[in-house]
Amino acid sequence: xxxxPVAAYLTLALILFCIGLYGALTKRxxxxxxxxxxxxxxxxxxxxxxxxxxxMIPSITGQxxxxxxxxxxxxxxxxxxxxxxxxxxxxxxxxxxxxNDLKS
Amino acid sequence: xxxxxxxxxxxxxxxxxVIGGVLLLNLTKVVHMVVALVFTFISLAGIYVLLSxxxxxxxxxxxxxxAITIIMLFGIMLTRHNDTSxxxxxxxxxxxxxxxxxGFGVAVYIGIYNLDFNPQATTLHENNTEQxxxxxxxxxxxxxxxxxxxxxxxxxxxxxxxxxxxxxxxxKE
Numbered sequence: 001x002x003x004x005p006v007a008a009y010l011t012l013a014l015i016l017f018c019i020g021l022y023g024a025l026t027k028r029x030x031x032x033x034x035x036x037x038x039x040x041x042x043x044x045x046x047x048x049x050x051x052x053x054x055x056m057i058p059s060i061t062g063q064x065x066x067x068x069x070x071x072x073x074x075x076x077x078x079x080x081x082x083x084x085x086x087x088x089x090x091x092x093x094x095x096x097x098x099x100n101d102l103k104s
Numbered sequence: 105x106x107x108x109x110x111x112x113x114x115x116x117x118x119x120x121x122v123i124g125g126v127l128l129l130n131l132t133k134v135v136h137m138v139v140a141l142v143f144t145f146i147s148l149a150g151i152y153v154l155l156s157x158x159x160x161x162x163x164x165x166x167x168x169x170x171a172i173t174i175i176m177l178f179g180i181m182l183t184r185h186n187d188t189s190x191x192x193x194x195x196x197x198x199x200x201x202x203x204x205x206x207g208f209g210v211a212v213y214i215g216i217y218n219l220d221f222n223p224q225a226t227t228l229h230e231n232n233t234e235q236x237x238x239x240x241x242x243x244x245x246x247x248x249x250x251x252x253x254x255x256x257x258x259x260x261x262x263x264x265x266x267x268x269x270x271x272x273x274x275x276k277e
Contacts, residue, residue, distance in 0.1 A: 003107075003108040003110050003111050004110055004111055004114045004154070005220060006219060006220065006221065006223070007216055007217055007218060007219050007220070008114065008118075009114075009151070009155065010216045010219065011213065011216065011217070012118045012121065012122070012151070014209055014212050014213060014216065015122055015125070015209070016121060016122070016125055016144070016148075018205050018206075018208065018209040019122075019125035019126065019128065019129060020125070021205050021208070022129065022201060022202065022205045023125075023128055023129055025201050025205075026129075026194075026197075026198055026201055029134050029180075031134060031138075031176055031179045031180050031183070032128070032134060032137055032138075034176065034179075035128075035137075035138060035141055035172075035176050036128070038168070038172055039125065039128070039141065039144065042144075042145065042148055042164075042168065045148075045160075045164075046148065046151060046152075046155075049152055049155045049157045049160055050155055052155075052157070052228065053155050053156055053157075053223070053226055053228055054221055054223045055221055056221050058223070058224065058226040058228065060228060060235045060236060060239050061239065063157045063159070063160050063228070063232075063236060064236060064239050064240060064244055066157070066160050067159075067160060067163060067236070067240075068244075068247060068251060070160075070163055070164070070167050070168070071251050071254070071255065072251075072254065073167075073172075074167050074171060074172060074255075075254055075255055075257075075258035076258075077172050077175060077176070078175065078258050078259070078262045079258050079261055079262050079265070081175055081176070081178070081179045081262070081266075082261070082262035082263075082265035082266040083265055084179055084183070085179065085182060085183070085265075085266045086265050086266060088182070088183045088184075089268070092184070093184070094183045094184060
């Protein structure tokens with residue numbers, strides 16, 4: 001039987017999620033914010049795969065769900081980068097705190 | 105919890121993953137941050153192998169440490185990236201955010217630290233890819249096909265968003 005408990009995997013996922021959350025909320029460059037969001041999605045994937053092995057009823061479903069999450073994350077990264085490049089062309093900046101056009 | 109090779113591998117991979125994340129927060133140059141996160145993504149692929157999900161591990165290496173890192177590096181190179189100046193007057197905000205994230209982490213940790221489902225032996229590691237293929241093409245065929253539509257929409261949307269539609273600027277370049 002496995003010698004690493006499920007709580008260890010969940011704790012690793014929690015630490016990575018917290019790092020991603022802090023990075024997404026404090027970093028100034030939009031690319032780093034996007035990649036912090038990718039880190040959070042990755043932490044969620046660890047949870048899905050861990051529960052597919054250690055859950056109440058182990059099955060392959062968690063891994064299939066993780067694959068779908070990876071596909072959606074890749075699409076999100078591509079669209080996010082496209083929006084960022086369109087914004088950079090118009091405003092010549094990639095800093096989050098200078099994107100305040102909606103502020104009067 | 106006895107000491108074994110699996111535990112050692114888990115500890116090493118988890119250490120590399122967390123160090124990559126901490127470097128992401130602490131480095132100053134943007135390119136270095138993205139390269140630090142590659143370590144995290146690759147060690148997470150190792151974690152997936154430990155969780156008997158070999159196919160997800162390969163997909164992780166291909167998509168995350170391959171495609172997403174490269175597209176993020178392109179995004180950095182295409183924009184202004186040598187600006188390492190700190191935002192003005194953000195120390196108090198950072199402290200409050202750190203406390204908030206720490207509180208969230210502690211709250212979730214209290215919920216999970218002694219979680220155990222009495223795991224039974226699984227057969228996930230035998231013919232892992234075949235099992236995933238069977239599930240994808242029988243039980244999850246509709247979400248699988250919808251994913252292709254989603255990827256097509258994202259592809260066309262990204263091209264249209266990033267396209268330079270300003271005629272004057274296009275002539276100038």
